[in-house]
Amino acid sequence: MEILEEDELEELVIPIWHTELEGLRLHVVLRWSIVVFLLAGFILSVLSLFSGVLSRTENNLRALKIWVVDFDGSMSPYDDIEPIIGPIITDIIMEDFSSARQSPTLIQCTPHSFQNDSMAVRQAVYEEQVYAAVIINANATSSLQAAVTSGSPSYDPLGIAQIVYNSARDENTYYAYIIPTLFQLQTKVITKFGPRWIEMMRSNGSLNDPRIPTQALSPSIGFTEIDLRPFSPAVVTPSVSIGLIYLIIIAYFAFPFLMPIHNRLNNKRQGRPVKASHMLLWRLMSNFVAYFILSFFYSLIPLAFGIPFSNPRGSTTEVIMNGNEYGKSSFVVYWMLNWVGMTALGLPSENMAMIIGAPWSALWLTFWVISNVSTGFYPLDLAPGFYKWGYIWPLHRVVEGSRTILFGTHSRIGLDFGVLFGWVGVSILLFPFAAAIADWKAVSKKK
Template sequence: MSEKLVHSGDEAIDPPPAPVGFFDPVLKSTRRNVFIQWTRTVSILCVFVLGVLSIFWGSQFAVEKNYTALTVWVVDFDGQTPYDSSNTLIGPVVKNVTNQILSSSSLHIGYEIRSPEQFNNDPWSVRQAIYDEHAYAAVIINPNATTLLRSAISNNNQSYDPTGAIETVIISARDEATYYNYILPDLTILQASIIAAFGPLWARELVSGNTDLSSVPPQAINPGIGFTNIDLRPFAPAVTAPAVSIGLIYLIIIAFFNFPFLIPIHAQFMNSKDHPPLKVPHWLLWRIVSNIVAYFFLSFFYSLVSLAFQIPFSNEPASDVISAESANAYGQGSFVVFWMLNWVGMAALGFPCENMAMILGMPWSSFFLIFWVITNVATGFYAIDLAPVFYRWGYAWPLHRIVEALRTILFGTHSRIGLDFAVLFIWIVVSLAFYPVATFIMRWKMRRGI
């Protein structure tokens, strides 16, 4: 059989070479180049994994060291108010237990004993301060707590409620993970310690007063005091969790993949043989506007998922100092604000991705996606107060501002939504200013086949 494949005329084409083994001498040069490129690529990947994942792990590295950043105020209105303040018992016990915890070597959150005068002797002002996020929680010894307890004994007040003596005030929708993992367990220990310290002192007072205990309210004897736990903005319902946490990762991913899906479509304006190419400024303007419109619709359908699974979007706002579940900040208009935030947030997350995709190209732009996800998650889903000082840049990262604004919209937490939107718009403006540069780099690399 002839070794040539003969076509029309006298033209002949050599058949493809037969496959050879991996160690065939003819592949020596190719093997060397493959080994070098494989080693270089894997080394880059290893260094990248070590560096970028260290950012994520590092966000939790100093949690125990920074426990005291979780400030909890202890405010005694029992003995330092215009009310009856003679011979108080409950307030001093709470403060003594708090001081014992502060002086101990055990791990504890940042308790601070505050004077009622700092709040104009008004317990409601303490609640307002917690809502305004000046501290994470407060332990409030209510006015006349000791007087009411003694009155229950002396006047046989069967309606006495021990839980009216002390309040603990939190706002778990501010950061449910921090409250459930760190603050609430510590507050439970504090409460148990207060009850344990108060019991013997109260029993001694009752015995020394020769009080006839046969007809007094039993709850006034034991436990005598208790706690009313007030969550100004509970984190509920559970279905809201994806909207303010893991679900936002998909917001980043959707924004990132907008580029590879649409760039072949945009390229038709420049590469077609059927018409002259579009002017570059017009092409850039088309790409920017079409991306913004794409984000508009993508963010709408992303937002519809939350609406479909019945996350509340039509509750009325509530008072700052009253506990309210799912108190939507904007009432009936909350879904629209939610959608607009996701739209602006997607643009703030997406345009940097597109810039880096044009500069780095595939597959290296995946590096930026991983970096972008990790840095945003590390500073958006975890309390920056508990992270090392290095992570303070996270306050300017897009996802941190999105999460903060979402909590305001969904739960009615303390609002910084103007600042949140402003930071997101800054990301968009800076990205768009860099957009022509990134496009030039992409076209330069394409011309040179890089």
């Protein structure tokens, strides 16, 4: 083999502006321009999905509903007392908050809508019919008047009303919008109620009665906060948010790791190639088994960090900390959800990788992550209407199902699994076509 000297090698190379490269240079610049502008278009269209889901959050805050229900004097044995406290509190709330813009909507409801049962309101909050509820208790007027007339030192202002919410439903929305609104509501009600109550006491001559307990004069009323399903502990956060991105990434990268192993079955040096139908069946079944194993180890992470998986479900109208929906079987259900979720996320990625190939499959992964994160981690109630498709996106259903299993929130587990199985089914149907396209591209490349 002849080895070229350095000066001879220099004679073989030419500068990039050489006339000999004129046609090739134009071709390279054209291809470069096409790729760059395709990437630019991808940035504008796909990366905008993330910003778009938050673009109308403040304008859509009215979509967050808070009920105000006054049970004061609405049931026995308090229905023979003229309600005073409940109507005043309700008037203050509706006067200050009903017309407020860029804030949750407060809706006044009658106790008859709930058969005069405050527990029915709690149940509605648990079932996610509404984000929160302000309940004025049936004995509000009775208990405060009794404290004034009898001088009972056991009077508790917090027994006048209750605020019910469910932070495990969506901790970000609650901590950012619902709970601050409820705090403002409490502050304004207590601030405005005090002078009215003192004036009422002065008008009937009770203000100077030494028997009246101090708490019946100030603050006189209060609110008991009831978080039916608290979002806790903090270590659970990755299991219902950013940690779920790992499901997408692991499922995606399983394909390039496993594909060389699959190809050995079609390597003529190893023997006669496997029938095409059997090859497809092998690849699908091996994917299911791989996702089954990988999802198990993924599910072990929250278990290893102390997140409970064996607590009883508990009452839907009482505060339950980490009430697991399926008791001691919750870990198995959680594992199955992650398995089906990983399959629903992974099979479409494998199909796209076969259809478009490298390096374009990286753009698919970017789109798949952004579209799932945008619709899975952020409240669609506050998103523009365009994002309604997010309700059937895989990660949204995995997040919803995980919250049910880990916190005992309102269950839609049948819908969650149903949507995920739908993705799996469609991906299986498309799998042979994607494989055929990949084979055709491989043959064309060899030619």
